[in-house]
Amino acid sequence: MGDQMRQRWCRMGFVSLLVLMIFGGATGTGANDGLLSSGESGIAFEARLTQYGPAEFLLILRDISDIQRQARALEQARAEAEAAARAKSLFLANMSHEIRTPLNAVIGMTTLLLDTPMSEDQRDFTQTIRNSGESLLEIINDILDYSKADVGRLEIEQHGFDLRRCVEEALDLVTPQAQAKQLNLAYLIEDGTPEALVGDATRVRQILANLLSNAVKFTHQGEVLVTVDADPVGEGRVCVQLAVKDSGIGIAAEHLPRLFQSFSQVDASTTRKFGGTGLGLSICKRLVEAMGGTIGVDSVAGQGSTFWFELPVPQPDQGRLAPPLAT
């Protein structure tokens, strides 16, 4: 007997059994739904028995074996696709980590080379190597963070740190670019903000540096201001709010919803004009969320943007009070 024939016989036997079972057990009026399956043959039926009167029944049987097979195949395909995506992210994380080591050596050695006597041309070439190495390192660091976040390996540390120092260090990183564009760079820590916090200073600085570097990049005149505030949120925690406000080109309302997605730039000409990968904000979002916080933006095209993030942190025992303004 062929396979198809055997399956047909099996189905018929199964249907007869089902009819007997349902009729045998039916009492009263109403509808009964049931699902029967035969494990060995892989055949499944859906049965609906409706009783209209003492001796009137309507039995609808539906062979749902194919539907169930398709659902199983779909589930398996989804699991395989997820495993493949995870493997790729893991590969990317490992590769970018491996590339960083020799790249750091290239940057370190060119820095040492710049301290040795050389002609003006040689100095110029060496400086170009170092600048390019540093740009490459930034991209690799972004890819590393991005792929680490994908496989759930973003490490968030918890240690005591000084919030003011963290803000100042982030500002130091963009000071040369801001000066070159003659932008005012300032920060304001509101009164009552605790400065001795417990959290991940490196990650907070990284997020701030990213937002600041965008603010400087997309502002052609005026200022970039960092503000820091904090509110108690109960249960021994405070919510620290950090914002980077610029007087730059701003972002049109229709672009705002996609801004924190990966590889998202407001328009294609951005890459041409300003460079960048469109990864910075999506990494910031992942980092903020990994720390239990939220990130957002308020912006008006042509008038500037305010990128902000909030982090819940344990209430420090003694918060130092901040002086009102520092630049």
Ligand code: ADP
């Ligand atoms: P990129 O590496 O391209 O800067 P980001 O994720 O950091 O990637 O930013 C995504 C896009 O958001 C930018 O390309 C730019 O179009 C827009 N953007 C980010 N910050 C600002 C800002 N302060 N002012 C105006 N546009 C901004």
